[in-house]
Amino acid sequence: MSTDAPHTGQLPDDAEQGTSLWADAWARLRKNRLALFGLGVIIFLCVVSLLTPWIAPYGYEQQNLALGATPPSWQHWFGTDIFGRDLLTRVMWGGRMSLMVGFVATGVALVIGVLWGTVAGYAGGRVDAVMMRLVDILYALPFMIFIILLMVVFGRNIILLFLAIGAVEWLTMARIVRGQVQSLRRQEFIEAAHSLGLSRWRIIRKHLIPNSLGPVIVYTTLTIPSVMLLEAFLSFLGLGVQPPESSWGLLINNGVETMEEYPWLLIFPGLALAITLFSLNFLGDGLRDALDPRSSKD
Amino acid sequence: MFKFTLSRLLQAVPVLLVVITVTFFLVRMAPGGPFSDEKAVPPEVLRALEAQYRLDLPLIQQYFSYLGDLARGDFGPSFRYPGRSVNELIEAGLPASAELGLYALLIAIVIGVLAGLIAAMRPNTAQDYIPMSTAMIGICLPSFLLGPLLVLVFGIWLEWLPVSGWGNIPGDKILPSITMGSTYAAYIARLSRGGMLEVLSQDYIRTARAKGLPERVVIVRHALRGGLIPVVAYLGPAFAGLLSGSFVVETIFQIPGLGRFFVQAAFNRDYTMIMGSVVFFALLIVVFNLISDLIAVWIDPRLRNPSRGGR
Numbered sequence: 324m325s326t327d328a329p330h331t332g333q334l335p336d337d338a339e340q341g342t343s344l345w346a347d348a349w350a351r352l353r354k355n356r357l358a359l360f361g362l363g364v365i366i367f368l369c370v371v372s373l374l375t376p377w378i379a380p381y382g383y384e385q386q387n388l389a390l391g392a393t394p395p396s397w398q399h400w401f402g403t404d405i406f407g408r409d410l411l412t413r414v415m416w417g418g419r420m421s422l423m424v425g426f427v428a429t430g431v432a433l434v435i436g437v438l439w440g441t442v443a444g445y446a447g448g449r450v451d452a453v454m455m456r457l458v459d460i461l462y463a464l465p466f467m468i469f470i471i472l473l474m475v476v477f478g479r480n481i482i483l484l485f486l487a488i489g490a491v492e493w494l495t496m497a498r499i500v501r502g503q504v505q506s507l508r509r510q511e512f513i514e515a516a517h518s519l520g521l522s523r524w525r526i527i528r529k530h531l532i533p534n535s536l537g538p539v540i541v542y543t544t545l546t547i548p549s550v551m552l553l554e555a556f557l558s559f560l561g562l563g564v565q566p567p568e569s570s571w572g573l574l575i576n577n578g579v580e581t582m583e584e585y586p587w588l589l590i591f592p593g594l595a596l597a598i599t600l601f602s603l604n605f606l607g608d609g610l611r612d613a614l615d616p617r618s619s620k621d
Numbered sequence: 622m623f624k625f626t627l628s629r630l631l632q633a634v635p636v637l638l639v640v641i642t643v644t645f646f647l648v649r650m651a652p653g654g655p656f657s658d659e660k661a662v663p664p665e666v667l668r669a670l671e672a673q674y675r676l677d678l679p680l681i682q683q684y685f686s687y688l689g690d691l692a693r694g695d696f697g698p699s700f701r702y703p704g705r706s707v708n709e710l711i712e713a714g715l716p717a718s719a720e721l722g723l724y725a726l727l728i729a730i731v732i733g734v735l736a737g738l739i740a741a742m743r744p745n746t747a748q749d750y751i752p753m754s755t756a757m758i759g760i761c762l763p764s765f766l767l768g769p770l771l772v773l774v775f776g777i778w779l780e781w782l783p784v785s786g787w788g789n790i791p792g793d794k795i796l797p798s799i800t801m802g803s804t805y806a807a808y809i810a811r812l813s814r815g816g817m818l819e820v821l822s823q824d825y826i827r828t829a830r831a832k833g834l835p836e837r838v839v840i841v842r843h844a845l846r847g848g849l850i851p852v853v854a855y856l857g858p859a860f861a862g863l864l865s866g867s868f869v870v871e872t873i874f875q876i877p878g879l880g881r882f883f884v885q886a887a888f889n890r891d892y893t894m895i896m897g898s899v900v901f902f903a904l905l906i907v908v909f910n911l912i913s914d915l916i917a918v919w920i921d922p923r924l925r926n927p928s929r930g931g932r
Contacts (some may be wrong), residue, residue, distance in 0.1 A: 460639045579765075601758070
């Protein structure tokens with residue numbers, strides 16, 4: 324998706340307004356310690372995830388059956404599982420998967436939701452009514468049941484997992500964008516673009532989407548944690564990520580089975596998931612306050 | 622009010638129809654049927670089974686006969702539990718799920734509203750940050766993590782409460798109710814904080830304060846009514862979700878509820894049971910959304926707009 328800023332020279336006002344908005348938002352965000360902390364944690368986790376294949380202390384499948392499950396120690400910071408595999412390594416690999424699902428599925432939701440909402444809001448009239456009625460109907464579907472059904476029925480593969488989660492999460496995005504676009508399309512600079520003879524698609528891409536970006540960014544940040552929760556939940560049921568791949572949900576599921584004897588196998592993956600969700604939610608809240616000062620918390 | 626209720630119920634019909642249709646064809650598109658993984662069923666037995674459950678008819682015909690049964694309130698026979706109907710299975714699972722849901726809801730409302738109120742009274746102070754950060758933890762600890770952690774601490778390490786079961790040992794309902802209620806409590810806390818902040822900045826609250834009413838009366842008698850509207854709107858779908866049971870909580874604590882039935886049904890390809898759960902759940906959502914809308918109208922007279930029927 325192209326999100327280049329509107330600096331085409333046709334509408335210099337627009338570009339100027341854009342910069343000041345972003346600078347303003349950044350200034351507000353910088354004052355919010357919790358949001359900054361969240362941002363820091365997310366960046367740290369992303370870097371670690373990217374570098375995992377090179378910096379993981381042990382091999383992902385490296386077993387040490389003689390060692391077995393040991394509590395945290397200097398050699399194994401998070402301890403080892405029943406096969407003597409290093410838990411820190413597995414949490415790192417699991418995080419790679421969890422974060423990837425979070426970002427990719429949110430990306431799917433983002434693309435569908437933004438396009439759908441923009442077209443509906445821009446077209447208006449009957450097209451809008453039909454498109455939004457469809458969203459309403461999909462809202463009424465019991466989602467958990469729907470996704471479980473999809474995963475059971477069509478087999479358990481990652482691509483489908485992305486699609487299924489993305490397919491569920493785009494609805495709210497579409498609503499937000501539609502509302503935004505509806506209020507934008509009556510403004511003068513869109514009229515001006517029209518009279519300059521820009522094609523509809525170009526107006527949508529160059530003007531409507533960039534200008535409704537604020538709420539979209541906020542909602543995206545808040546969608547990522549809910550997607551990660553969904554993935555963890557599905558993996559916990561055995562419907563999501565399949566072994567030998569790993570994710571935090573899967574590790575938690577394994578940890579629960581042996582929590583009485585080896586509690587660290589539950590606690591560390593759980594902690595990793597909770598801290599990540601925590602950071603993303605705080606960042607999202609902070610961004611909302613920064614980008615969209617009118618809307619209160621919730 | 623009556624007209625409003627009626628029109629909302631009529632609106633629900635097409636929605637339910639779409640839900641039923643999508644689920645029906647989605648389930649049937651799946652490779653493999655409910656009897657396909659049985660160990661070598663003789664072909665004639667398979668044919669007899671399929672005839673018994675009308676699986677031999679064309680799909681469209683099956684669809685319409687299913688709709689006809691539904692209209693009469695009949696969810697059909699279960700494919701996996703021979704001799705038992707889906708209605709019976711739902712009846713068997715509902716009491717435990719509903720009871721659990723009710724306790725969870727009580728916990729969620731009491732804790733959530735109190736936390737939200739406390740936070741909204743002094744925004745942006747420690748009195749706000751502490752309950753709201755706690756609420757964030759509640760949102761970030763999913764039940765499949767919180768449940769086992771609670772069991773580990775209170776059931777296994779401290780040995781204060783039983784680790785599982787439902788209604789057998791005193792106290793065995795406490796941990797599942799807390800596990801299930803905590804996420805909802807967290808959302809309710811955030812919603813009621815937001816709602817209260819909005820209301821507290823309005824003129825009629827200033828008037829009430831200017832009259833010299835004590836703060837307690839201002840909050841309880843005047844602000845609460847308007848401030849809790851977002852919470853009421855949230856409670857409808859939340860209650861439907863709570864009532865139909867949570868698979869995770871019911872599995873962790875071994876509670877014989879609806880949530881477990883559904884996931885088993887999905888794994889077993891038990892067509893009618895899947896359909897029954899979906900339709901039942903969709904019905905619950907429709908009914909409880911309506912109830913929460915009606916309550917919202919009752920609380921907030923501004924919503925009683927006769928010209929547009931209110932929303």
